[in-house]
Amino acid sequence: MLFYILLFLGIVSLWWHWRARDRMKVTNLTGKYIFITGCDTGFGNMAAKIFDKKGFRVFASCLTETGAKELKAVTSKQLQTVLLDVRDSDSVKKVAAWVESEVQSEGLWGLVNNAGILGPTAPTDWRDMKAFGVKVCCIQPGLFKTALTDPAQVLKEKEVIWKKLPPDIKKQYGEEYFQKDAAKKEKLSKICLNKDLSPVIQCMEHALTSLHPHAHYVVGQDAQLFWNPLARMPAVIQDFLLLRNKVELAASNAK
Template identity: 65%
Template sequence: MFFYILLFLSISSLWWYWKARDGRKVANLTGKYIFITGCDTGFGNMAAKTFDKKGFRVLASCLTETGAKELQAATSNQLQTVLLDVRDSNSIKKAAAWIKAEVQSEGLWGLVNNAGIMGPTAPTDWLDIEHFREPIEVNLIGLINVTINMLPLIKQAKGRIVNVSSTGGRLAFCGGGYCPSKFGIEGFNDSLRRDMKAFGVKVSCIQPGLFKTPLTDLAKIRKEKEIIWNRLSLDTKKQYGEEYFQKDAAKKEKLSKACLNTDVSLVVECMEHALTSLHPRTHYVVGQDAKWFWTPLSRMPADVQDFLLLRNREKPAVSHRK
């Protein structure tokens, strides 16, 4: 009995120590510069508004002029926007030069690599290389390119880098370029974190589950997939069966709706912790679906993963003929 009491007290002490350590904040962050990519909508848009209210000097990149104007109208005069296409190296270099002129000798305290797209999600044999190229260019190559250009300013401030990945970087739940791009982010994030330790720069990765943002617009995803389906050869359609598209789309949408998180602020809270905590976590798993389904499933044997994921897909016609 004494052993169990001692074990309970030890675990309780460790838990309280972790909570106290986790809650400690960096002092004097008001007025520090933070650069956030992908602020037109979604996580980035809310993060820019939130950090502006908290007194950070937010430098927010938007892809469109409309997005930039709407964000400026909803925030203080301290927040500044810049147009940035992360697929374009010249655009990144111009943004980096502008940021360098803004922060001057202070450096850049925070970089939040948030910009990303879903791209078409469909079975691999429906796709061509261009379907893979765009999400990988935006989500992975663009993120790396932005980071490389901002690193001197981050090192100068001994600041923070926050990379937004996905549970799709732990478990490939769909075909297309999205999951490969997120798996790539995980690899880049880990190597970057180790490279930057000597310079006092801390690197964190956020792994959201499915959240209600323009990225997860089910109608848009279904339309993109339908366009690809309609362009398939007759042989491929015969392999899958004429009813495959409709039945599979219905199953995927049912699963997505069951997993969908609506409170986007949960992701922004993780960004804030990564930017302000004395001891930021290396990884943040966000969303009930991520915590209780996708992340645990990613640690299970491949046979278990395949069984559970394939249950939520329509079987091609060829599998019925075996």
Template identity: 35%
Template sequence: MWPYAVAALLALFLLRRWHRERQTVPRLSEKHVLITGCDSGFGNRLARQLDARGLRVLAACLTHTGAEQLRAATSDRLQTVLLDVTSSKSIADVTAWVREPHPIPSAGLWGLVNNAGIAIPSAPNEWLSKEDFVKVLDVNLVGLVEVTLSLLPLLRRARGRVVNVASVMGRVSCFGGGYCISKYGVEAFSDSLRRELRPFGVQVSIIEPGGFQTGMTDPAPLVKGLVRLWERLPAETQAAYGRRYLEKCDSRLSLVTDAATHALLSRCPRSRYAAGWDARLIFLPLSYCPAWLSDTILGFFLPVPASGTP
């Protein structure tokens, strides 16, 4: 008898959760959301998606071209602003602009989506310099932290939402360079921020995409970057890895933007959203496996150096 009772309770729990998550916050037309990295990829699509839902989108772009193209494809509600997340002055200027009575009202900023990020340079760690790591960390982690801290008073005033785009690479590090390190940092920062802001009514969510084809993962610049890194390596290191090592992702961006939209608009957002079948079925399960098992499984898919030992 008790198995049926447990099954019934579980079904009721899942039904209640499904019902709660389908309820959205009211007065969407009064909500202001700032999104970073809107030139292309997730940020661009999310800006269009939220604009279509009637929200007041503040789209932060790195380039004038990206801002102009986005304005041309959206309604008059959407406003663009230039933002370089590696520049403290640029962040301060955007914060001052957001604080003005226009574009946001005295109620504050409802949502912040930290989407801006880069993946290049990514390569075996031995191929990289300190500057290569810093370049990625400045955008993906340090810039994200500074933007968030600058806007927290406005988010707290609105009892709003922070959505940080991390990655499943923030759970399972599959390649060298600053990208995976930065995403582990985003996970840690988001966890601490969520607990700190809970008493203020601000909710923090993490999006963990799997492998998606965006401007950041365009294979052409990735390959060119690897070749440049390879050419600057000492001959001894080139021989250890071998030329074959050098020679040896999903376009459905809506899976990620739908998760971000739910985190912003649902009355009961989740703390984490896994986006993509590879994130749900491969990388998240791997993150809970013992190190020896995850290393063995990933070893079947990673390139093998010409000589694994000196």
């Protein structure tokens, strides 16, 4: 009996220590430089506004002049906007040089690499950054309501790809495939969609201000209860669950 009591107390002690460690913050953050990409809308836009209010010196990159102008109108004079297309290496180099000239010896405290598009994912060598003394935190959100997940925009992008497909490929998929697939994806998004963006911003804040930031942040109930556990399951289970939502190909019915 004593063993179980000690084991329980040990687990509680470790949990309490972890909670206390997780709440430890860096002091004197006011005036530190952070760079946030993709600030036109969504996560980046909200993060720029919140971190500006908290006293950070924010560099907010936007893809459009309209986005930059609208953000500047609702933030302090301390926040600076800059136009950046992360897909253009020349644009990236130009902005990197500008940031370096701005921060000088103070250096850049943090980078929120938020800008991007929905598409295929690939491995990254982010662990290599540790050799340079840079802490890297990966925020893995579920499906949140942003410009990237707007059903109309997603459908428009898929339609462009569909129209470029050769006739024989379209025939294999079936003329109704595109519409049926879009309908299924929209139905799934309505079930999983998180409308409150603040949990993602809270993770960004923790990563920027904590003495012991997490290596990974899984955000959103859909990510915590489905996507993240699914990623750790055997491939046969992943296939079984994911393929249940797939539209059947016309070529399959012809056999």
